[in-house]
Amino acid sequence: MIHGDRVVLRLWRGEDADDLAAGCDDPLTQRFLPFLPSPYTRADANWWITEGAPAALAAGGAAYAIADPATDRVLGGAGFGRKHAGAAEMGYWVAPWARRGGAATAAARMLAAHAFSEGLERLTLRTDPANAASQRVAIAAGFTREGVERGGGRDRDGGRYDQIVWARLDTDADEPTRRLLPDLPGRGLDGGRWSDGELTDGVVTLRPLRAADTDDTHALRSLADVVATSVPPVGPDRDAVSRTCARAEAGWLAGERADLTVRDATTGDYAGEIGLYYLEPPTQQAMIGYSIAPGWRGRGYATRAALLVTEWAFSAVGIARLVAGTAPKNVRSQRVLERAGFRREGYQRSRLPGSDGTRIDDILYALLPPTIAPNP
Numbered sequence: 001m002i003h004g005d006r007v008v009l010r011l012w013r014g015e016d017a018d019d020l021a022a023g024c025d026d027p028l029t030q031r032f033l034p035f036l037p038s039p040y041t042r043a044d045a046n047w048w049i050t051e052g053a054p055a056a057l058a059a060g061g062a063a064y065a066i067a068d069p070a071t072d073r074v075l076g077g078a079g080f081g082r083k084h085a086g087a088a089e090m091g092y093w094v095a096p097w098a099r100r101g102g103a104a105t106a107a108a109r110m111l112a113a114h115a116f117s118e119g120l121e122r123l124t125l126r127t128d129p130a131n132a133a134s135q136r137v138a139i140a141a142g143f144t145r146e147g148v149e150r151g152g153g154r155d156r157d158g159g160r161y162d163q164i165v166w167a168r169l170d171t172d173a174d175e176p177t178r179r180l181l182p183d184l185p186g187r188g189l190d191g192g193r194w195s196d197g198e199l200t201d202g203v204v205t206l207r208p209l210r211a212a213d214t215d216d217t218h219a220l221r222s223l224a225d226v227v228a229t230s231v232p233p234v235g236p237d238r239d240a241v242s243r244t245c246a247r248a249e250a251g252w253l254a255g256e257r258a259d260l261t262v263r264d265a266t267t268g269d270y271a272g273e274i275g276l277y278y279l280e281p282p283t284q285q286a287m288i289g290y291s292i293a294p295g296w297r298g299r300g301y302a303t304r305a306a307l308l309v310t311e312w313a314f315s316a317v318g319i320a321r322l323v324a325g326t327a328p329k330n331v332r333s334q335r336v337l338e339r340a341g342f343r344r345e346g347y348q349r350s351r352l353p354g355s356d357g358t359r360i361d362d363i364l365y366a367l368l369p370p371t372i373a374p375n376p
């Protein structure tokens, strides 16, 4: 038994069977733990309590119930597998009645401390790229993202899916891993409703790109003039856009890119997209890119969106130099950048891939934060 303020980790007991079955048969648990039986029945729960978990413990792993310290009710499950050469892999789930309350984060931190106190040197964790909640748990529990294992997981139909690999070493600090891209202001519960946070100037609102934006994003990125400014200039496949949207939060948490939808602040209608791409963290240089849907053009929305993103990039992210590029003939986009304060810095010949093996010239624009004066 491991005691913490938020949760306790304890052995499974016979009377936990109903909660265990309900928690593991829940659609989100089933989606992200595809090795669980489906459906997950009371008989499966009884087997785990009497045979599965005791066998895992006997083999030197860990298999605990996450329980409420006050009521002892099951909130979820957490464990790690058999140790091999000083390393093991951790997993956890939290029941729908306990989610978003910090239970998984507390359990992961306690389990990691327990594993290291038993001599483990490396604890890994694998998350589906679409499972942002679990990636946040990994970050909060001090795990570092190490990469993507392509086709690393096998789902119930025998298909393969990608997995992000995370690890924490016994020498790593017991504190959340540093993120390059913070969340947007306002992220959290607001009057009972969840918000992913936003940036707004009262006319346009920017919100993180999500799976629900797939249709709007696909329609926008399929427009001929948007395709022409894409790298490479090829129209997107709907499945690829769907994957991009479902994984947008993973890219944000990885510190690689902040993908945002541009919305009409009054109606919330989708009006386009803008992104901050953190291409060069060692030099604190990032790039922005945007597209506005045809029905919303000509209203200054791109300029407003660029101003909101640049202000956030300088003040909250700590970007020291922002760049953007436009095609030499794309005068409208050049106007947007100039109105957002960017300066034209150069003409980059053959900068981007064009269609059919050609190359495209690009005009480089850059913007510095208001407080950093460039060398005279």
Ligand SMILES: CC(C)(COP(=O)(O)OP(=O)(O)OC[C@H]1O[C@@H](n2cnc3c(N)ncnc32)[C@H](O)[C@@H]1OP(=O)(O)O)[C@@H](O)C(=O)NCCC(=O)NCCS
Pocket: 028, 029, 030, 032, 033, 091, 092, 093, 094, 095, 098, 099, 100, 101, 102, 103, 104, 105, 106, 126, 127, 128, 131, 132, 133, 134, 136, 137, 140
């Ligand atoms: C992943 C899971 C265990 C998280 O449990 P939890 O107890 O809700 O997690 P916590 O309350 O500790 O929250 C951890 C973070 O995730 C965030 N979070 C929770 N649900 C979220 C969601 N649906 N989308 C995005 N973020 C979410 C929380 O806000 C918190 O982030 P923050 O600290 O940056 O604000 C739970 O969603 C779950 O059981 N999912 C199904 C099984 C699973 O995915 N297991 C892990 C497999 S790798």
